Amino acid sequence: MDSFIKGMALFATVVEKGSLAGAAQVLGISPSAVSQQMARLEREANVSLLHRSTRRLTLTEAGRVFHEHCVKVLEQAELARQRLNEYREAPLGELRLAAPSGLASSLMSEIVRPVLLAHPQLQLSLLFQDGILDLIEQCIDLAIRVGPLPDSSQVARHLVDWPNVLCAAPSYLASFAPIVEPEQLQQLDWLLMSTDTQPSLLRLHTEQGAQFEMQMPSRLTANNIIAVKQFALDGLGGAVLPEPEIREHLRSGRLLHLLPQWQAPMISLYAVTARRDAQPAKVTVMVETLQQFLRQRERQARISASSN
Known part of the structure; x- marks a missing residue:
């Protein structure tokens, strides 16, 4: 032929x-x-x-x-x-973007608004899900994933690192003695994400090198970070959540940061595609936008926190 x-x-x-x-x-x-x-x-x-x-x-x-x-x-x-x-x-046609449910908020709106305004021939289809989707089977152009990534055949570009925060509502903590040592965390019921590879294992460390590890007792798990956050706000237990997800709740006092001197491992976000080469402009532009926006947002948050 x-x-x-x-x-x-x-x-x-x-x-x-x-x-x-x-x-x-x-x-x-x-x-x-x-x-x-x-x-x-x-x-x-x-x-x-x-x-x-x-x-x-x-x-x-x-x-x-x-x-x-x-x-x-x-x-x-x-x-x-x-x-x-x-x-x-040029970015045009439909871009199918999968993202964790925690991004289904004003954050994603802030990210996509300038892209849509700059490229009128681009349409976005957003799929919010905390589980891992098959990019090829679901015809997904780009996925935002939380590492580590299980499929080495996929191509991942690092976007940003977010701190994980141990937190709980004041109403829940009222029945416990003030938590000043990591061993006291075992007294709490923990709200866990069932999509995590090791949902009940908590590892903490300090800047001085001290380490602590425990299995978190739990009576409630969910496969959706928005649900876990809401359960924590409602006083059903403690949770380990990305700091940007609960930033405003920490500022308002609806959630309290437990043992701030002890740090959980950072959570890394990646932009994932099924292949590296021959990416259309719509994918390239969105990856660059995600990376620039998320990193700039985190820089501004650190500057704001250091000035307070």
């Missing part, structure tokens, strides 16, 4: 230029090579396409009909090439 389409292009060029020599000059090959390829095309079609004389070429009836179809096919091929270039050079 590929050689036949090349033959169509050569035949259309011969007709356009009116001679084998004219076509050879355009195609950058010798007239004899053009003649040989035309002969092969006629043998494969088993029909004459041109009447040849020493002074001119004329189309047979079959050649005239074939030429009309060649022109249409080549026009469509050129249009297809142009459309591919558009997808490579």
